[in-house]
Amino acid sequence: MNLIHLLLGLVIILSSLGVILLKKPVHSCLSFLLTLITLAALYLQLSAPFISVMQVLVYAGAILVIFMFVIVLFQDAYKQIADFKAESSSWLIFVAASLFVIVLALLGSHLQNISYPQNTPIGFGTVESLGKTLYLDFFFPFEAVGVLFLVALIGAVYIGKKDV
């Protein structure tokens, strides 16, 4: 169990490094796809099958397809920034790396004596329990998210029009 978690985590970290390190946007996108699928497998390991399915459907199915579509649209535009390098990237990387060390230190000090819970509560992660939580405890946020989604849809269509 623990070995599988470690392996999946390693693949996730490597592929998400690939997202920002690979040169071509298509390769970055494919690396991101690997990250998403490995995350879905990890969710399955964490006994959340519905979230895992949603991850594959929404992220790998919808969002990544949009990204691929945009990449195909802009194919010729990437030649002009093929060997581009930000001038301030070194100290920004230093800032992010120090943040990583801080987070790791905080997590490490807290997770030292944490024990993995062996017994999953009955019905955890099923569609039924998640739906009950969504519709009973989170009813207003759920409706708000629906409105947000509608607004985003209309906004995207409007922005995407030829003459804004």
Add this chain to the structure above:
Amino acid sequence: MFTIGIIGVLTKRNALILFLSIELMLNSANLLFVAFARYWGNSIGLAWVFFVLVLAAAEAAVGLAILINAFRSREVVDIDQYNSLRG
């Protein structure tokens, strides 16, 4: 993973990779939500993962629409050249 996303946002100059980095950060938050929901054994964390998924989808749709429009008018994807809003 969150840090990798931050590095991507801060250092990359390709607008598309920037969006991918934002998605990376959202995904790392999702992973934490699922892990803690499993740890505490309730499904509130899973509900939040659901919300983050919707948010990511909306953000990707709107962001890429803006990107397409900006590209149509400026013909570049390098975000350092989108500085006409600078005071």
